[in-house]
Amino acid sequence: MSIDQVRAHLKKWHRENDILEFDVSSATVELAARALGVEPARIAKTLAIKNGESALLVVAAGDARVDNKKFKAEFGFKPKMLTPEETLQLTGHAVGGVCPFGLKNNIPVYLDVSLRRFTTIFPACGSSNSAIELTCAELDEYSQNQKWVDVCRDWQ
Template sequence: MAIELVRDYFKELGIAYKILEFETSSATVELAAQALNVEPGRIAKTLSFKIEDHCILVVAAGDAKIDNPKFKATFGVKAKMLTPEEVLEQVGHAVGGVCPFGIPENVSVFLDESLKRFETVFPACGSSNSAIELTIEELYTYANGQGWIDVSKGWE
């Protein structure tokens, strides 16, 4: 299971104990916010996009939506999300548990500016009923972030 990849990744960093697992689903922003009793914006959702022949991940605040003109200005192509099958194949996590941890080295991770207004956020951990609380700096570091980008709207 993908959560085991994430757990192994965080074991190497000494923080596997911080992974939270829930009795209920946290597969959507709304469900995760309910499970954690936090506002939806603090859920760090990981979105998978196709850029030419490879995949990138964009981690954004739960209340942010992708702004297509900003995305195209940043990456030079129209935003095209991967299908659930492509996500599982290329990222190694199923939709509902996609996260920027325990992923193939050829998958680049970018963090959206919408996250910077929070001290801590909650990304998933590879399953549809898991999360971990990380500071913004920890998220950037542990996700091997390639940079901060501004490709979202609706959260301002």
Template sequence: MSLENARKYLAEFGRDSDIIEFPVSSATVELAAKAANVIPARITKTLSFKIDNRCILICAAGDAKIDNKKYKEFFGVKAKMLTPEEVLEFTTHAIGGVCPFGVPENVATYTDISLKRFSTVFPACGSSNSAIELTCAELFALSKAKEWIDVCKGWQETEEI
């Protein structure tokens, strides 16, 4: 169902036919990188957090980790990830297929600058075996991201490949 939500959403932009459905799992960064035949850093992980009983999504590079200090400086609260049950409830996507496509309007999405070093990236499309290849500008636009932010660490050493 979640893949269908993402497909329907992307169809509004003429991009539904660009969804890649893999014959294998892409539920983790490592599995998605193998399935897409790219380095793990180019996989866009969509992380879900709770702020004041609402959900925000942060799209970040596969090799990036949330920097708690930067997160608190930007959002004004400590980072609190959603439980798997909350992720499904807030986003309509299950862990392993969480993406910024087809989520409820009250879910705010942000894109982390860790992605900007790549010409294209691969976010999931609502299932544990799907993705779509997008430029960073396309990801920002299609996800209706509020802004580019800098809340991750651990990725600066990786160059584009």
């Protein structure tokens, strides 16, 4: 089960017991914000983007949208989201629970600067009813972030 992979991953930092599990779905930004009682922007959504035969993950604030021009300038190709099947196959997480932890394959993770305006944010933890509260520094470390990028719009 995907949440168990995330628990094992977060155990390295003694954070496996800090995963929040809900009786309701947190599969979308809006549902996660409602389950947590926070503004949608504080939900750290993980976007799985096709990169040749593999993928890359961009974690961004819940109110941010990928800007095609900025993305192409940063990565050299136009962003295309993975299908739900590709997402599960490559990340080990189903859509609605995708996160940058406990990944099935070695997929590079990038954090978008849209997250930096918050003291804490809430990424999913491998299931459609889970999250964890992290600082940006913790997310940076736990996700093995490649680098901070500026590839989103509509959040400023």
